[in-house]
Amino acid sequence: MAALQSGGAGVDEMAAALGAGIVLAIPTESSYGLAADPLSQRGVDRVLALKGREPGKPLLVLCAGRSQLDGLGIAADPGVLDRFFAIWPAPLTVVLPLARPIPASCGAPSLAVRVPAHEGLRAMLSGIGPVTGTSLNRSGQPPCVDPDEIVKLFEAEVDVLVDGGRTPGGAPSTLLDATADPPRVLREGAFAWPPS
Secondary structure: OEEEEOOOOOHHHHHHHHHOOOOEEEEOOOOEEEEOOOOOHHHHHHHHHHHOOOOOOOOOEEOOOHHHOHHHOEOOOHHHHHHHHOOOOOOEEEEEEEOOOOHHHOOOOEEEEEOOOOHHHHHHHHHHOOEEOEEOOOOOOOOOOOHHHHHHHHOOOOOEEEEOOOOOOOOOOEEEEOOOOOOEEEEOOOOOOOOO
């Protein structure tokens, strides 16, 4: 497992390697996440295998901003997107319709996306593009918050650790289904919905 400091060099190399199917451990607002290119079937398959996740369960995707949604095939109404980009960055993950399924959506016609409330991660995403952001843990186990724990438990399965130090832990992002009208909460989390 290679280690990089959060915000360090190597962004161009990481972007190319993600396209080839590597998996990164990245710091998020609460815990570490598993990052792969959401359009890489190999990368997505590796994330699902590492987690021991049931087949067909989609992965959420982290992006730096609105311009990165086009490459994912997000097909939401601009007014719907305006509503969420008025809130983001925030620990709010939103399920939006896709023009067509992509590897990260695991066959679903929708994709959960978030602009994370982690400044260093957003800066990295600006350079490497969108990545999956499911929590770094085996299914049913607590998410990893300590980079030393990641090295110990996942050294053989994660290619690169982006070391942002210990993350704060706490509640995961709130998960909201915006393919429904009105949007409905699928998972209560760190962001209060509806916002006050």
